[in-house]
Amino acid sequence: EAGVAQSPRYKIIEKRQSVAFWCNPISGHATLYWYQQILGQGPKLLIQFQNNGVVDDSQLPKDRFSAERLKGVDSTLKIQPAKLEDSAVYLCASSWARGQNSPLHFGNGTRLTVT
């Protein structure tokens, strides 16, 4: 079974620039998550999709972050404009369903550095 694919692995941008991350979940997984992990902290949920619908984006800074999941498969997360505090690893995860008994599978993440 292929894992969760993310790209790029690394990205360095200047503040106020824009950036986009891509995620391809495990085939058949209906639920997709974007997490932000700042160095020394645990992952923080930004947004959760069930198929192509958003089910939780309560912690997404909507003034600068946006995400979409077209056709219920791939997803993109965009930051525009970036701030220094956005420097973090952005982790995409998927699970076959919502709910407590469906474990998350993480991708390798995208490490973003904002200078």
Place this chain on the structure above:
Amino acid sequence: QKEVEQNSGPLSVPEGAIASLNCTYSDRGSQSFFWYRQYSGKSPELIMSIYSNGDKEDGRFTAQLNKASQYVSLLIRDSQPSDSATYLCAVTNQAGTALIFGKGTTLSVSS
């Protein structure tokens, strides 16, 4: 905002010893509890899940849950240097739809 608390460590144990990692959570309605291991520069990987009070054993790992005390722990027996990593405690919200992570405890096993 519901919280998951962990001692950040580092927790240092000699090879062969038992490592004990602890976690408390604030949402009394949480029903599912997970331990993830994260090696430096890598993504988290699930190592244990527990849903009911008591102990759950899987190889060298034992998860313990006490919902009344809102407390979860992970014991690693016969610790190995390869166990050196950050261990993340994760708890679902009451609806069971979102996973909330603690900051993680860094474990260092010395040979």
